[in-house]
Amino acid sequence: MPTPPTARTLFVSDVHLGTRDCQAELLASLLRRVRPERLYLVGDIVDLIAMRKRAVLPPAQQRLAARLLRLARGGCEIVYIPGNHDAALRRLCGLRVHRVRIERRMIHTTADGRCLLVSHGDEFDTHVRIAPWLLTLGDGMHQFVLALNRWCNRTRGLLGLPYWSLASALKRRVGAAQRYVAQFEQAALHQAAREGLDGYVGGHIHKAGFRARDGVLYCNDGDWVEHCTALLETPDGRLQLVDWRGEIIEREPVMAASSVSEGAALPVAAAGRAS
Template sequence: MQNIHTMFISDVHLGTPDCQAQLLSKALTELAPKKLYLVGDIIDLAAMRKKAVLPQDQQLLLGQFWQMAREGCEIIYIPGNHDAPLRKVCGLKLGKLQIRRKAIHKTRDGRRFLVSHGDEFDGHVRIHPFMLRLGDHAHQLLLWLNRCYNKVRQWLNLPYRSLAAMIKQRFSSAQRYIQNFQDAACIEARRQSLDGYIGGHIHQAGFSHRQGALYCNDGDWVEHCTALVETNSGKLQLLQWPSMKVLGEPSAPLPFASERVNS
């Protein structure tokens, strides 16, 4: 594993039983990034309004974030739709920790990416708002089934498998939503003359070249336990825990946005 400069994580959903706090804590310790983007839905304030749950491992993870900032790691927190109340304090800086609505990240090799949670593109994916709300409730049910399914697999000494991901891959409507989401994100990145987009929200990690830009999604920490990382040389990779396996890297890079404009 090459030295990691920047790490992007999203959809941790602290405050819910689906949160994989211990695995994420281990990942942060192993990689020790110099810069960390918390790309939304880190604390699930929406769920905590109904039932406030924050077990010890999740409390320790929050403490770890704060300790990393105190030790010099630059942390940029971009609230998502589940921690949207924190958007009211965007612009706040506490030492190395800052809260922002979105960011422009410049990689070590000079590329520039729009970074946001991604829920702002929900209105661009041609799905009725009622269906979006229904999908959110259905996803919560899938996560509950996922916990039950993997408890049985653990009892049978079988490795973890995301039931929710297996089901979503079999529905063409879910795949259309993902493709429309990717297009909307990359169109916005190109509108700002950027090289690509980095976000979360849809719990579907991956890379793709769309609309003349590089789309990167860091996944989640409730189903897949994935993170997007940038090495000291500027290479982007998707990693998955607990194996710390490299899930993928972008295919041949596009010319930088500035090169495309000048060509």
């Protein structure tokens, strides 16, 4: 297996702790291999909506929560940005406990001086022009596919095969899903450009990847329900998508870095970049 990359920063979103679909063991595997200086938890880490109906917290999910706390105690700065499934935590934005803080959104400055807006991404849902009935149908189908995904990977595990996302393979073949992703990406790129930033980092749509337009970079770190990917910043400021093994699956497109000096991440309001 290739040597895992060294991480200055790690961005993780859509873990959905508290549900049967959370791939806690795979995320824990990544965190054993990659020790970041700063960890962004970019929304939907805990699925409070699903837990109102039924809370599922098996030992693997409890161990993952404990590992995150150990990272903080070990010196890793953790920034929690609540999403739509853990939106109740937004009332705690601004809270800091030791090396853990909760913020609505942030501006992260990379090692090479680029300023990236970091948010969960659900704020862009209003920019996506998809019929409401189609979104409702898509959500129902998504839950069905996730159930198939669990069955598929349970079988693969018994056969000694690695995790594979059936849900991802199916969504790549659905035109409506592709249009939704494209509109979401355009909305995020537009917001970053409007605020004079170099790029955007988020989650929400469970579709990892990079896009670039007019010198602005879009990064989606994926999820830990279907794709099991995270966004990693190397010590020199390069951005890469990695899987649960810490292996690089995609690198950011080559773009010119800004001349902003290196610094720590700042809440958007404090940095004067709020929309």
